[in-house]
Amino acid sequence: MIAIALKMLIGDRAKYFGIIIGLTFASLLITQQAGIFVGLMSRTYGAIEDLRLPDIWVMDKQVQFIDDVKPLQETMVSRVRGVKGVEWAVPLYKGLIKARLDNGAFQTCNVMGLDDSTLIGGPPVMVKGKLADLWRADSVIVDEFGAAEKLGHILPNGETVPLDVGDVMELNDHRAVVVGICKNTRTFQSQPVVYTTYTRATTFAPHERKLLSFVLVKAKPGVDPNALCKTLEHATGQAAYTRDGFEQLTYDYFMKATGIPINFGIAVGLGFLVGTIIAGQTFYNFTLDNLRYFGALKAMGASNHQLLGMILMQALLVGAIGYGLGVGIASVMGWCLRNTELSFRLPAPLLGASAGAVMLICILSALLSIRKVMRLEPAIVFKS
Amino acid sequence: MEMSVLHAIQEFDSSATTADAPAVHCDGVKKHYGEGAARVDALSGIDLEVRIGELLMLVGPSGCGKTTLISVMAGILNPDAGVCRVFGRDFSQMSEKQKTWHRGRTVGFVFQAFNLIPALTAAENVAVPLLIEGMPRKQAIERASNLLDRVELGNRIHSLPNQLSGGQQQRVAIARALIHEPKLIVCDEPTSALDHETGHKVMDLLREIGVGRDRALIIVTHDARIFSFADRIAKMDDGRIVELNSNHNSPAATGEGVKL
Numbered sequence: 001m002i003a004i005a006l007k008m009l010i011g012d013r014a015k016y017f018g019i020i021i022g023l024t025f026a027s028l029l030i031t032q033q034a035g036i037f038v039g040l041m042s043r044t045y046g047a048i049e050d051l052r053l054p055d056i057w058v059m060d061k062q063v064q065f066i067d068d069v070k071p072l073q074e075t076m077v078s079r080v081r082g083v084k085g086v087e088w089a090v091p092l093y094k095g096l097i098k099a100r101l102d103n104g105a106f107q108t109c110n111v112m113g114l115d116d117s118t119l120i121g122g123p124p125v126m127v128k129g130k131l132a133d134l135w136r137a138d139s140v141i142v143d144e145f146g147a148a149e150k151l152g153h154i155l156p157n158g159e160t161v162p163l164d165v166g167d168v169m170e171l172n173d174h175r176a177v178v179v180g181i182c183k184n185t186r187t188f189q190s191q192p193v194v195y196t197t198y199t200r201a202t203t204f205a206p207h208e209r210k211l212l213s214f215v216l217v218k219a220k221p222g223v224d225p226n227a228l229c230k231t232l233e234h235a236t237g238q239a240a241y242t243r244d245g246f247e248q249l250t251y252d253y254f255m256k257a258t259g260i261p262i263n264f265g266i267a268v269g270l271g272f273l274v275g276t277i278i279a280g281q282t283f284y285n286f287t288l289d290n291l292r293y294f295g296a297l298k299a300m301g302a303s304n305h306q307l308l309g310m311i312l313m314q315a316l317l318v319g320a321i322g323y324g325l326g327v328g329i330a331s332v333m334g335w336c337l338r339n340t341e342l343s344f345r346l347p348a349p350l351l352g353a354s355a356g357a358v359m360l361i362c363i364l365s366a367l368l369s370i371r372k373v374m375r376l377e378p379a380i381v382f383k384s
Numbered sequence: 385m386e387m388s389v390l391h392a393i394q395e396f397d398s399s400a401t402t403a404d405a406p407a408v409h410c411d412g413v414k415k416h417y418g419e420g421a422a423r424v425d426a427l428s429g430i431d432l433e434v435r436i437g438e439l440l441m442l443v444g445p446s447g448c449g450k451t452t453l454i455s456v457m458a459g460i461l462n463p464d465a466g467v468c469r470v471f472g473r474d475f476s477q478m479s480e481k482q483k484t485w486h487r488g489r490t491v492g493f494v495f496q497a498f499n500l501i502p503a504l505t506a507a508e509n510v511a512v513p514l515l516i517e518g519m520p521r522k523q524a525i526e527r528a529s530n531l532l533d534r535v536e537l538g539n540r541i542h543s544l545p546n547q548l549s550g551g552q553q554q555r556v557a558i559a560r561a562l563i564h565e566p567k568l569i570v571c572d573e574p575t576s577a578l579d580h581e582t583g584h585k586v587m588d589l590l591r592e593i594g595v596g597r598d599r600a601l602i603i604v605t606h607d608a609r610i611f612s613f614a615d616r617i618a619k620m621d622d623g624r625i626v627e628l629n630s631n632h633n634s635p636a637a638t639g640e641g642v643k644l
Contacts, residue, residue, distance in 0.1 A: 001515055001516065003515075004501065004504065004508070004512065007503040007504055008501060008503050008504075011502055011503020011504075012502075012503070292499060293501045295499075296493070296495065296499040296501075297512065297516065298484070299458070299460055299487065299493055300493060300512060300513050300516055300560075301484055301485065301489065301513065302488070303481065303485070304484075377461075378460045
């Protein structure tokens with residue numbers, strides 16, 4: 001009976017492809033939009049992901065996400081270092097500082113000031129130069145996207161020449177020499193990222209009473225970071241999060257405080273709805289067209305269970321094909337646009353969720369058909 | 385398989401072996417459609433017996449109840465009143481599941497519009513009743529191919545219905561009706577879409593392999609050209625049998641073309 005169901009499905013090419021296209025479209029929309037959503041949301045904590053060495057971030061209690069910097073007193077580093085279970089603790093400056101471009105325009109940069117002696121908190125991948133070059137006078141390292149686009153030299157003909165090692169730039173009226181180009185995880189903010197030492201960053205930054213953004217902490221071997229967070233909070237009166245905890249805090253903020261989830265949710269929901277309508281209607285029409293044959297099968301002794309199995313098999317087959325094609329196209333699109341501004345991620349849970357959504361579409365589509373076939377009077381076969 | 389179904393099968397089989405039992409016995413069968421002003425009495429008390437080994441034709445004007453009657457006889461419709469026993473068994477007393485099961489194993493259908501599944505080859509179409517019974521596909525196709533050989537379509541087993549002529553399609557439909565060796569074969573206008581010569585060939589075939597010592601054949605038809613093939617002809621009008629005649633010139637009566 002399965003073979004009959006398969007042949008009936010594939011035999012009507014136009015309807016078969018119609019259902020497949022509907023499901024592919026739905027799968028593509030759901031997967032692609034959700035993939036961009038996940039990619040975009042992962043950018044919100046991209047800066048945290050890049051800092052793999054520290055276990056814990058200590059910050060002001062009011063901080064809601066990575067870019068929501070509320071400065072601490074510099075003495076906080078020493079206080080943290082004095083807490084039992086802390087292997088080491090280093091300062092991190094994170095702030096927005098304006099850079100002056102060749103053409104006189106200003107570009108806001110996201111400046112990361114790393115611990116002067118250890119340079120902990122530096123970029124994950126160096127494209128040109130070395131991280132240690134930050135020990136040279138006035139040195140900065142710029143991320144490759146920033147160097148290539150927003151901080152590039154604009155020629156008279158309008159062409160942009162990427163910033164390169166040896167170039168000099170101006171950060172808040174201070175001279176800065178580019179000693180390296182790095183690759184980092186794209187963040188939610190579109191500003192170029194500039195790495196320098198903590199001391200230099202506080203020199204570049206507009207004068208404020210407190211300039212320490214975060215204290216990065218490494219737990220001693222055998223010390224549970226979650227437990228250490230509690231100890232640190234108790235000892236310092238500040239907030240302390242593990243890396244995962246801080247990523248979650250940032251993620252939750254963007255989920256709750258921005259319209260991103262709603263906007264993407266609408267797109268994903270629309271994909272689901274459109275897919276259900278297209279696939280459902282085509283599948284239902286396919287069943288209607290075959291109703292006479294289902295009636296004949298019923299007259300010839302096919303039970304409702306057998307017919308149910310046939311329809312479900314047909315629905316699941318087109319679902320699997322449509323899902324595969326949709327995810328495939330979404331993946332190819334993501335791969336082709338991997339070096340652009342587009343953020344796109346396809347983690348396994350997302351693939352599972354979109355598979356579930358497509359299967360739900362198929363089952364909803366099949367339900368209409370199943371109802372029709374179950375209620376079918378086999379006497380239909382005697383109607384000419 | 386459920387015990388109730390098994391039990392019903394055993395009962396059915398034992399009843400079928402009863403000597404002299406008619407293939408079909410209808411007693412006061414009534415059936416109506418719609419209610420109130422829209423009510424139509426399709427069958428108004430049918431008393432009819434179809435004997436084992438005979439070919440009975442149901443004739444009459446459109447809307448006289450022929451199709452409704454064969455639907456009741458084949459266990460597709462339940463009568464509103466009266467009893468219709470097929471080989472001693474009353475379909476209307478069975479559960480839907482039992483009825484479907486019995487219909488699949490006891491009744492063979494030849495439809496006016498053939499109802500061959502367009503996406504299946506001739507052999508696959510013929511094999512459908514066996515596949516419904518759960519026979520392995522390879523074995524079912526093999527048996528279907530052998531039967532197609534018998535209806536002179538051995539060279540068309542891989543053809544799709546749209547690659548066959550009307551007569552060939554009807555022969556495939558007949559093979560499908562016979563593949564599982566049903567005791568009762570019900571044909572609805574089997575020759576209406578065929579020309580005279582093809583119609584006669586189809587009827588020859590139906591008589592040859594459809595009528596036998598342990599089975600009966602009921603044909604609903606308007607086609608006067610094939611009346612001569614009937615053993616008996618029941619004329620219907622307005623939901624009643626108005627005439628029931630034996631055909632002394634039938635192939636059975638003359639001893640031609642019938643293998644009893």
